[in-house]
Amino acid sequence: MADVFKAIADETRRAILDELSERDEQTLFELCSRLAMRHAVTSSRQAVSQHLDVLEAAGLVRREKRGRYTFHTIDTRPLAQIAERWPAKEAPQ
Amino acid sequence: MKLQAVSIFVDDQQKALDFYGGVLGFQTAADVPMGEHRWLTVVSPEDPAGTQISLEPKDHPAVVPFTDALAADGIPFCVFGVEDIHAEYERLSALGVVFTQQPVDMGPVTVAVLDDTVGNLVQLAQYTAAD
Numbered sequence: 064m065a066d067v068f069k070a071i072a073d074e075t076r077r078a079i080l081d082e083l084s085e086r087d088e089q090t091l092f093e094l095c096s097r098l099a100m101r102h103a104v105t106s107s108r109q110a111v112s113q114h115l116d117v118l119e120a121a122g123l124v125r126r127e128k129r130g131r132y133t134f135h136t137i138d139t140r141p142l143a144q145i146a147e148r149w150p151a152k153e154a155p156q
Numbered sequence: 157m158k159l160q161a162v163s164i165f166v167d168d169q170q171k172a173l174d175f176y177g178g179v180l181g182f183q184t185a186a187d188v189p190m191g192e193h194r195w196l197t198v199v200s201p202e203d204p205a206g207t208q209i210s211l212e213p214k215d216h217p218a219v220v221p222f223t224d225a226l227a228a229d230g231i232p233f234c235v236f237g238v239e240d241i242h243a244e245y246e247r248l249s250a251l252g253v254v255f256t257q258q259p260v261d262m263g264p265v266t267v268a269v270l271d272d273t274v275g276n277l278v279q280l281a282q283y284t285a286a287d
Contacts, residue, residue: 089230092229093230093260096262101262131227132227133229134256
């Protein structure tokens with residue numbers, strides 16, 4: 064679970080998750096384009112790939128190799144642990 | 157000086173011509189026997205005097221690792237401009253073309269990426285009117 068907090072502590076990694084929420088199965092090229100054009104994140108391809116390594120280790124991103132290509136898909140299941148650990152309470156009146 | 161021709165390295169020249177010509181719709185501009193291979197170029201029917209694309213065999217040993225590495229990360233080798241990217245996406249998908257990236261709105265441009273069946277990715281781009 065510590066991995067999950069570390070993974071989402073970084074702004075670029077949160078932007079990656081935002082973009083992956085919009086569409087499954089993105090190549091590294093598509094993700095880098097989205098980060099540059101929509102979030103003004105101009106990290107190198109290698110840096111984005113390393114962010115994806117962290118997200119994958121936390122179970123938040125799945126990498127799937129199909130033919131010659133590698134696609135990335137978000138997996139939000141690890142985030143459910145957060146709500147389970149600190150369930151929402153009703154706001155005091 | 158002007159840009160006369162650019163090369164795309166292809167797994168198979170005939171298969172490349174079938175795709176760039178038969179599927180994408182480029183016209184053959186030159187087809188000259190060169191021993192084992194051909195000097196084979198195509199050009200857009202929208203600009204027959206424009207830049208030609210040479211469908212170049214992957215003879216050099218450095219080419220395959222290069223094109224494979226680009227494809228693995230989803231990086232297109234070149235960009236083709238289209239009038240209506242969503243219409244092209246529908247038309248080409250119906251013809252069985254595989255897209256590694258469906259059209260995405262990137263602000264000034266909407267882009268998609270397809271597999272050319274001969275070892276490369278190609279980007280389609282529609283520039284949105286500057287207003």
